[in-house]
Amino acid sequence: MTFNGFKQSDFDVFTIEGLDERMTAIQEKIQPKFQQIGNQLVDDVSAIVGSEMYLHIAKHARRTVNPPNDTWLAIAGNKRGYKKHPHFQVGLWDDRLFIWLAFIYELPDKSKIARNFIDNAAMFEELPKDFHISLNHMKKDAESLENIDLEKALGRFRDVKKAEFLIGKQLSPTDSVVHNGGELIDFIKQVYQQLIPFYRLAYA
Numbered sequence: 516m517t518f519n520g521f522k523q524s525d526f527d528v529f530t531i532e533g534l535d536e537r538m539t540a541i542q543e544k545i546q547p548k549f550q551q552i553g554n555q556l557v558d559d560v561s562a563i564v565g566s567e568m569y570l571h572i573a574k575h576a577r578r579t580v581n582p583p584n585d586t587w588l589a590i591a592g593n594k595r596g597y598k599k600h601p602h603f604q605v606g607l608w609d610d611r612l613f614i615w616l617a618f619i620y621e622l623p624d625k626s627k628i629a630r631n632f633i634d635n636a637a638m639f640e641e642l643p644k645d646f647h648i649s650l651n652h653m654k655k656d657a658e659s660l661e662n663i664d665l666e667k668a669l670g671r672f673r674d675v676k677k678a679e680f681l682i683g684k685q686l687s688p689t690d691s692v693v694h695n696g697g698e699l700i701d702f703i704k705q706v707y708q709q710l711i712p713f714y715r716l717a718y719a
Contacts (some may be wrong), residue, residue, distance in 0.1 A: 518696035521612065526688045529584055529609035537582035539577065543693035545607065546572055549588040552605060555700050556707070560590050560603060563711050569594045573606075584608065585655070589617070599623060601717045603707055604681075608655045612693055614703050615683040616710040618717065619652050620676065628717045629673030629680070635716060639665060642682075642709060649681040657685060682709065 525545055531537040533608040561568040571589040587606025589598035599622060604615040618628055632638075639660065645712035647657040650668055660682075684706050692698045 520631040615681040
């Protein structure tokens with residue numbers, strides 16, 4: 516099947532009440548699209564990184580009461596899981612699509628990665644100013660690269676056990692690229708291409 520982009524109805528899934536009802540909609544409407552996107556992205560990312568990467572689609576298996584407020588795919592260098600590794604994400608909240616390179620709290624080498632970023636802070640200046648940084652993957656809030664106190668954010672990422680660092684872009688459901696499958700995949704690939712140096716730096 517060809518990926519034809521996301522529709523407003525995909526974002527509206529997060530207004531559905533009830534865990535089972537929302538999970539059914541995610542599984543039927545969104546996850547097949549994640550599979551289509553991921554199948555195209557994983558080979559490209561593997562080629563750019565120079566090692567095999569694997570697709571993971573969030574299952575939300577730990578949830579027993581509250582329905583998820585967002586959902587995502589992840590691409591990581593580990594076949595069994597992604598949370599303990601730097602990974603690329605594409606996902607949806609109710610009001611945005613996100614494209615992240617994610618370093619979340621389960622990473623064992625968080626402080627080392629943070630120090631690498633602090634020591635090479637000039638790399639962030641090479642990114643477009645419309646990139647965003649999130650400090651918590653559980654919240655939709657994100658600061659533009661232009662406005663965030665990067666030194667403070669990276670210091671917190673280094674020193675606070677539960678701190679996180681995600682960098683990438685966010686798109687509105689009304690952005691035309693979101694509705695065009697080919698254009699969106701090309702857009703995601705372009706974002707990932709710009710983030711590869713940070714992925715490599717994480718392993719330096």
